[in-house]
Amino acid sequence: MLSERRLAVLRAIVQDYVGTEEPVGSKALTERHNLQVSPATVRNDMAALEEEGYIAQPHTSAGRVPTDKGYRLFVDRLAGVKPLSSPERRAIQNFLDGAVDLDDVIARTVRLLAQLTRQVAVVQYPSLSRSTVRHVELLALAQARVMLVLITDTGRVEQRMIDCPAPLGETSLADLRARLNSRIVGQRFPEVPRLVADLPDAFGPEERGAVSTVLASLLETLVEQTEERLMIGGTANLTRFGQDFPLTIRPVLEALEEQVVLLRLLGEAKGSEMTVRIGHENAHEGLTATSVVSVGYGSGDEAVAKLGVVGPTRMDYPGTMGAVRAVARYVGQILAEN
Amino acid sequence: MLSERRLAVLRAIVQDYVGTEEPVGSKALTERHNLQVSPATVRNDMAALEEEGYIAQPHTSAGRVPTDKGYRLFVDRLAGVKPLSSPERRAIQNFLDGAVDLDDVIARTVRLLAQLTRQVAVVQYPSLSRSTVRHVELLALAQARVMLVLITDTGRVEQRMIDCPAPLGETSLADLRARLNSRIVGQRFPEVPRLVADLPDAFGPEERGAVSTVLASLLETLVEQTEERLMIGGTANLTRFGQDFPLTIRPVLEALEEQVVLLRLLGEAKGSEMTVRIGHENAHEGLTATSVVSVGYGSGDEAVAKLGVVGPTRMDYPGTMGAVRAVARYVGQILAEN
DNA sequence: ACTGGCACTCTGCGTGAGCGAGTGCCAGGG
DNA sequence: CCCTGGCACTCGCTCACGCAGAGTGCCAGT
Numbered sequence: 001m002l003s004e005r006r007l008a009v010l011r012a013i014v015q016d017y018v019g020t021e022e023p024v025g026s027k028a029l030t031e032r033h034n035l036q037v038s039p040a041t042v043r044n045d046m047a048a049l050e051e052e053g054y055i056a057q058p059h060t061s062a063g064r065v066p067t068d069k070g071y072r073l074f075v076d077r078l079a080g081v082k083p084l085s086s087p088e089r090r091a092i093q094n095f096l097d098g099a100v101d102l103d104d105v106i107a108r109t110v111r112l113l114a115q116l117t118r119q120v121a122v123v124q125y126p127s128l129s130r131s132t133v134r135h136v137e138l139l140a141l142a143q144a145r146v147m148l149v150l151i152t153d154t155g156r157v158e159q160r161m162i163d164c165p166a167p168l169g170e171t172s173l174a175d176l177r178a179r180l181n182s183r184i185v186g187q188r189f190p191e192v193p194r195l196v197a198d199l200p201d202a203f204g205p206e207e208r209g210a211v212s213t214v215l216a217s218l219l220e221t222l223v224e225q226t227e228e229r230l231m232i233g234g235t236a237n238l239t240r241f242g243q244d245f246p247l248t249i250r251p252v253l254e255a256l257e258e259q260v261v262l263l264r265l266l267g268e269a270k271g272s273e274m275t276v277r278i279g280h281e282n283a284h285e286g287l288t289a290t291s292v293v294s295v296g297y298g299s300g301d302e303a304v305a306k307l308g309v310v311g312p313t314r315m316d317y318p319g320t321m322g323a324v325r326a327v328a329r330y331v332g333q334i335l336a337e338n
Numbered sequence: 339m340l341s342e343r344r345l346a347v348l349r350a351i352v353q354d355y356v357g358t359e360e361p362v363g364s365k366a367l368t369e370r371h372n373l374q375v376s377p378a379t380v381r382n383d384m385a386a387l388e389e390e391g392y393i394a395q396p397h398t399s400a401g402r403v404p405t406d407k408g409y410r411l412f413v414d415r416l417a418g419v420k421p422l423s424s425p426e427r428r429a430i431q432n433f434l435d436g437a438v439d440l441d442d443v444i445a446r447t448v449r450l451l452a453q454l455t456r457q458v459a460v461v462q463y464p465s466l467s468r469s470t471v472r473h474v475e476l477l478a479l480a481q482a483r484v485m486l487v488l489i490t491d492t493g494r495v496e497q498r499m500i501d502c503p504a505p506l507g508e509t510s511l512a513d514l515r516a517r518l519n520s521r522i523v524g525q526r527f528p529e530v531p532r533l534v535a536d537l538p539d540a541f542g543p544e545e546r547g548a549v550s551t552v553l554a555s556l557l558e559t560l561v562e563q564t565e566e567r568l569m570i571g572g573t574a575n576l577t578r579f580g581q582d583f584p585l586t587i588r589p590v591l592e593a594l595e596e597q598v599v600l601l602r603l604l605g606e607a608k609g610s611e612m613t614v615r616i617g618h619e620n621a622h623e624g625l626t627a628t629s630v631v632s633v634g635y636g637s638g639d640e641a642v643a644k645l646g647v648v649g650p651t652r653m654d655y656p657g658t659m660g661a662v663r664a665v666a667r668y669v670g671q672i673l674a675e676n
Numbered sequence: 677a678c679t680g681g682c683a684c685t686c687t688g689c690g691t692g693a694g695c696g697a698g699t700g701c702c703a704g705g706g
Numbered sequence: 707c708c709c710t711g712g713c714a715c716t717c718g719c720t721c722a723c724g725c726a727g728a729g730t731g732c733c734a735g736t
Contacts, residue, residue, distance in 0.1 A: 025729050038679050043730065061686040061729050097501035101498065109404065137487065141471050149475065149487055149495065157487065157497045235573060236591035247586075367692065376710050398700050399716045587689050 004054070008035065009045045010054055010270035011078045014066050018316055023063030031279065060179040068279035068313060071291070075276050075317050082318035087095035089117070092330050099334065100268055102126070102155040106231050109307065109331050114234025116323040120256065122294075124266055126154035126304040126335070133184045133192065134216045138177045138214065140323070143167045148278070153337060154304060162217045164210040172207050176214065189222050191204050230259050241289075251286030265292055272296025272303030274325060289313060293320050297328035307331070315336055340390070346373065347383045348392055349416045353402050356654055361401030406617035407653060409629070412488045413614050413655050420656035422664045426454070429670050437672065438463070440493040444569050447645065447669050453573025454661040457649035460632075462604055463567040464492035464642040464673070466560065470529065471522045476515045476552065486555055488522045491644060492673060502548040509543050514552065529562050566643070568597050579650055580629075589624025594648070603630055607658065610634025610641030612663055617651045627651060632657050635666035639672035645669070 001012075012033040014022040024037040026046060035042065045062055054070035057063065066074065084092075095112050099105040106123050111136065112122035137149040140316065144164040150159050168176075183195045197213055200208045238249050255261050261284055269275030274295040280288050291313045294316045296303025307328055309320060340348075350371040354362040364377040364384060384402055387393045392408035395401065405498065422430075422606050424640045433450050437443040444461050451459035475487040482502040506514075517540065534553055538546045543646065573594065576587050591601050599622055607613030612633040618626050629651045634641025645666055647658060 003683070023729090027729075039729095040731095041678055044678090057730085059686060061684080061731095063729065069448065125726080135477050135479065135485065137475055137477060139475055139489075141473065147473065149479075149489075150496065151485065151487075155497075155499070157495055159489070159493075159495045161493070233595060235586055236595060239588040239591065250574055250577040253577065257571060257574060361698090365698080377698095378711065379709055382709085387699080395699085396716065399700095400718075402697065562696095 002049075003045075005035070005037070006045045007073075008033075009042055010049055010066070010070060011074060011104050013055060013064055014051075014074045014078070016069065017066060018314055019036070021314065023058055023065050025063040028072070029064075033056075067313075068281065071278045071313055071317070072281075077276070079318045081274075081325060082322040083237065084116075084322055088248050088323075089326060090215060092116075095301050096330050102116060102312065105331065105334055107233075109327060110233035112232045113307065113309055113323065114237060115133060115326050116327065117309045117311065117320050118234075118238050118240065119320065120232065120252075121307070121309050122232045122256075122262055122266065123307040123331075124232050124263070124305040125231070126156060126298075127228055128152060128158075128189055130155065130188070130242070130302070130304050132188050134187055135185060136177065136180050136218070138180075140170060140173055146173070146214060148214065148219070148221065150221060154299065158221055160217055162214055164213050166210050168207060168210040168214075172203065172211075176211055180218075192222055193219055228263055230262055232256055232262075234309075237311075247251075248289050251320070252290060252310070255284055255286040261287075266294050266306040266308060267292050269296075269306065272298065274321060276317065276321070291315055291317075293317070293324050293330045295324050296330045297335075299332060304330045304335075339386075341383075343373070343375070344383045344387060345411075345416060346371075347380055347406070348387055349406060349412060351384075351387075351402055352408065352412045352416070353395060355403060356652055359652065360567075361396055361403050363401040366401075366402050373592050392470055395550035400494070404652075406619065408621075408626050409616045409651055409655070413616070416493060417464060419654045419663060420660040421430055422454075422660055426661075427664060430454075430664060434668050443669065447665060448569045451586075451647055451661065451665050453646065454665065455570075455647045455649065455658050456578065457575050457647045457653065457658065458570065458572045458590075459645070459647050460594075460600055460604065461569050462601070462643040463569070464490070464493065465492060466490060466496075466527055468526070468640070468642050469494070470524055470526050474515065474518050474556070476511050478506070478508060478511055482548070484511070484552060486552065486559065486663060487557060492637065498553055498555055498559050499579040502551050504544065504548050506548040508542065508550075510549075514549060516543075531557055532558055544632035561614075565648075566601055568600055570594055572599075572647075573647075590628060590648070593622055599625075604632050604644040604646060606630050607634075609634065609646065612659060614655065614659070629653055629655075631655070631662050633662050633666045635670045635673075637670060642673075 009029065012026050012029050012035065014030060016029065016110050026042040028331050029035065029042050032038050045057065050064065053067060054073060055064040056067050058065060083093060092112060096105065096108055096290045099108050106125060110121045116249050131152045131154050133150065134153045136149040139147040141147050141151070146162045146164060146168065147269065148160045148162055179199060182194065187195060199215060200211045235253065238252060241248055265282060267275065272295065277292045279291065282288065282290065282292060288314060290310050292308055292310050294306050294308030296306050298304040308324055309319065343456060347367065350364050350367050350373065354367065356656065364380040367373065367380050368375065368377050384393065388402065391405060391575070392411060393402040394405050396403060417559060420473065422627060429616060433441065434446055437446050444463060447461050448459045451461070469490040469492050471488065472491045473489040477485040481487050482505045484500045484502060484506065486498045486500055488496060517537060525533060527544065537553060538549045541549050579586055603620060604616065610633065615630045615650050620628065621628065627650060628648050630646055632644050632646030632647050634644050636642040646662055649658065
């Protein structure tokens with residue numbers, strides 16, 4: 001168990017390192033933070049912290065740098081979440097209030113987060129699997145061609161073209177539309193297949209094929225579109241990463257383009273809690289030098305999607321966490337108002 | 339006027355520099371390209387080319403590097419468009435054929451272009467202003483709440499929520515829907531306002547307000563969504579830019595995030611012709627070290643949007659132009675099939 | 677248990693020499 | 707008139723050297 005003072009030393013190291021981006025030595029520590037002890041004492045503490053794996057020195061006779069484990073301890077026990085200043089809060093609200101539709105909300109959120117944290121922002125579109133159906137629309141485009149439009153409670157719209165095996169009359173289409181909507185509006189996506197299974201039985205034999213095709217397409221849309229989408233912004237902030245560019249930045253950019261990776265990253269965090277993944281905890285080669293701060297957001301009490309930022313492990317955790325949390329809250333409000 | 343051989347020297351310089359990324363000297367030139375003259379002669383030619391502003395030397399007694407003007411000449415007169423190999427063509431077709439909807443087509447196109455050219459790819463969504471209306475749908479979500487869904491001939495879907503001043507009956511809504519569609523389906527967006535101007539007159543006084551609100555919203559959607567969208571990919575390729583990273587890559591990333599800038603860039607190129615903008619021709623501070631190769635694409639003879647790549651001025655122009663043109667063609671085909 | 681002192685170990689930076697690539701110019705030859 | 711070979715010159719790059727400066731570890735003293 002680490003003494004109180006050693007924790008204080010670790011905290012000071014993290015804070016200084018985040019600020020200066022340079023290994024921090026014992027003398028500088030005693031000067032900048034009034035620890036009330038001499039550099040020599042701090043050195044002993046640092047030796048102990050290093051022994052435990054919380055800090056490391058890049059080379060002999062250089063200052064110390066926090067390890068992933070050190071950041072972990074810092075985040076878990078030493079740092080709070082720094083609330084935003086009220087001008088910042090006002091700015092968020094103003095910025096988000098101007099949004100006109102879901103795409104716009106997401107786009108604004110990304111820009112906002114990137115600006116606020118000066119890091120790369122990632123926002124997941126509200127997941128279809130957790131949202132409910134608001135409306136299904138069927139449009140006859142041509143003889144045997146139908147367009148399916150699906151509207152969710154979060155305002156997301158998905159469409160799909162369907163070629164039917166046989167033409168479907170206007171009245172049958174209207175009938176199907178009415179039946180579909182009465183059954184599945186307000187329902188969650190995973191419920192839908194069960195609820196529509198027997199629908200073809202309500203139609204005549206010559207139309208049953210077309211109806212089945214439409215339903216199959218609907219289910220397919222539900223499944224396929226459950227695959228989630230992301231929006232990313234603030235990649236220019238990666239240039240503030242460090243100086244050994246090509247080696248650090250390249251894999252990060254590659255990882256960011258692999259949406260699958262990001263989705264897994266966001267998805268792994270359970271529930272809507274704020275989650276911080278530090279360095280190697282990310283289980284992705286390109287991201288071992290980055291931390292991911294993520295949190296769920298949603299219109300109600302439950303999270304419909306996640307958002308977060310990706311930055312160097314050497315980041316301002318309290319500030320970043322504060323910004324992420326605040327933005328998530330406001331986005332939730334905006335969605336609820338819709 | 340430059341002699342034939344001097345043009346050959348310029349071509350050789352560009353090709354070598356693109357390959358090696360290092361200033362190229364007279365000796366290396368005579369060795370790699372069989373120019374049939376001695377280094378000394380080449381030196382004289384180089385001096386002349388430098389005099390004319392086509393090449394420059396980074397420092398005294400270093401090799402020569404093409405200037406923007408040199409690249410310009412190279413692109414205009416010295417280089418053709420390199421056609422893709424047939425395996426490449428097949429790969430394009432296979433890759434694009436798997437797309438299920440418009441979003442998917444765009445996403446795949448971006449990845450494809452980025453992979454093929456190893457540069458940053460930019461694809462513009464089919465512009466609403468150049469496309470026609472396929473269908474308008476009106477859905478009553480609640481008493482006085484209507485959702486407007488607009489479907490274009492390129493498969494794009496835009497939706498919008500409308501709060502009406504007074505409830506609009508189901509039959510009136512159906513009536514409005516039918517009238518709207520019969521008037522504007524198949525029409526181009528700019529025509530729409532004229533075509534629907536007198537529609538409210540067909541309704542009774544108590545509904546006219548609601549109808550006007552809906553129409554206003556429709557027109558607003560047309561205007562607002564004419565604002566074009568982009569998809570970007572392959573930013574990881576920026577790391578191959580050069581070694582003085584932070585200074586070159588940062589402004590480029592920033593420019594890429596400013597969609598307005600990119601849209602202007604793509605938009606400036608007239609018609610659907612292939613356009614190459616080199617370095618300072620881009621008229622954007624962050625992009626003076628980059629070239630943009632763009633071309634229009636569309637389902638018919640006319641371009642509905644543009645796509646292109648952004649890369650260092652030192653790029654393989656013939657290859658890049660070939661890839662861009664080929665991809666644009668295939669995307670056009672895919673859209674036409676839809 | 678903390679402190680002051682001391683010797684030690686590195687990294688980083690500036691200096692200077694040597695090398696090599698490349699140039700410009702000039703005189704000579706087809 | 708144009709091309710060629712030769713020659714002196716200019717720089718940028720790399721490496722070795724040396725010197726500070728910062729930081730550490732350890733030990734003896736309070």
